[in-house]
Amino acid sequence: MPDTSPLQQAPVSLGSLPQELMPASALEGIDESTWVDVIQKMDEVYSQLIDDEIELEKKNAELEQSQQFIFSVLSAMSDVLLVCNERGVIEETNAALCELVGRTDAELHGTSLYELLADPLSVERARTVLGNTNPARRGEGLELNLFDAQRQSVPVDANCTPRVAASGRRVGTVFVARPTAEIKRAYHELRSAHEALKRAQQQLLHSEKMASLGRLVAGVAHELNNPISFVLGNVHALSRYSNRLRAYLAAVHAGEPAEQLQALRGKLRIDHILDDLPSLIEGTLEGAQRTADIVNSLKRFSAMDPEDRIPVDLNEVIKRAIHWIGKGAVPDFEMRWQPGPPLMVMGSAGQLQQVLMNLLQNAQDATAAHGKADKLVSIETEVVENCVRLHLRDNGPGIAPEHLSHVFDPFFTTKPVGKGTGLGLSISYGIVEHHGGVLSVCNQIDAGAEFLLELPLAH
Secondary structure (H helix, E strand, O other), rough: OOOOOHHHOOOOOOHOOOOOHOOOHHHHHHOHHHHHHHHHHHHHHHHHHHHHHHHHHHHHHHHHHHHHHHHHHHHHHOOOOEEEEEEOOEEEEEEHHHHHHHHOOHHHOOEHHHHHHHOOOHHHHHHHHOOOOOOOOOOEEEEEEOOOOOOOOEEEEEEEEEEEEOOOOEEEEEEEEEOHHHHHHHHHHHHHHHHHHHHHHHHHHHHHHHHHHHOOOOHEEEEEEEEHHHHHHHHHHHHHHHHHHHHHHHHHHHHOHHHHHHHHHHHHHHHHHHHHHHHHHHHHHHHHHHHHHHHHHHHHHHOOOOOOOOOEEHHHHHHHHHHHHOOOOOOEEEEEEEOOOOEEEEEEEHHHHHHHHHHHHHHHHHHHHOOOOEEEEEEEEEEEEEEEEEEEOOOOOOOOOOOOEEEEEEOOOOOOOOOOOOOHHHHHHHHHHHEEEEEEEEEEOOOOOEEEEOOOOOO
């Protein structure tokens, strides 16, 4: 306050007052100590007034800082903010809303919320929120369409929170909204990228499967050679038999005497042909069926697997994996497995077969590189609670401790260049995880590595 304020002037002692300025009562016998007490009280009141004034100025400064802080927060918000009363009349906005609708805060203040809504459905939703007499304190979300500066519809995702007075009565609503056009565009881009990633992953899975299939070409050729050779031998025999039957039928149709026909029948061994024909035909059909089964098995393994999961007997998967790996196995390679009761799991037979073939192929490669005379891989299965556990062990050198944590990493391999892609175990890990299972690895105490495959039982 200015220095000329009466309250800030120094107090005056009663004794210093001129005689003519002293109160009349002082002249009537009131002593000076009484006036000193009065002046001291005036000094105390004055000091209290000064302290209150300073405290008030401090509170005003703090209030102004708080207002500036709140204003800066509202201005910095990227989400639009709108505060209205119970009738929908706008009482407060922020810079984001003003920028979106192309109007100033002064122009929006006192107008109706419904003037900003771009369609009747948004108006109806807003009326429902404002008309709710018992709203939740946490508010509720709804989608609205606002008019932008060009009077175009802009979708926003709004959270509507009731504003309550000290008495507990609802006095308005706070709308905090975020334009969703950019979010939806980003979501669609993310979804497209996800779909592309899924396609690439499926193609990678299929490529690795075909690489596994390529390692079995020699065994498959041997497998096909047996039934095809069997069929070819039978067909050649049938060709010779058909020539003899044709010659015999020609003599019959020519009307040759019975004695000559009987002699010709014995010479051509017609009775032997007739006895041998059923077995030749049956063997030919069996060889053709075996060839068809091999081809169908290869087609099932190499085909792209559907997303649907069906009950699969894990024993059949193990049997087929051992069959195919055994066809291309190195000499003296032994696989021990004793099938037990059906082990039904939910999944894709082709993908699970790929996992088992990858594990068996890696075990075969490990034992072959170790140079042992007896190359052994064993498979054991057990049921623990609602889970099937498959233990696959080999008697190779095991896995180096520094490599154990990287076995399932993509493109990680310890094989020479050209001998491995580093994708087999990584893809196998993903397949098992997609089936709701777990694939892990450790070294055995004596020697060799052990892979543990856990899959949930099918209910």
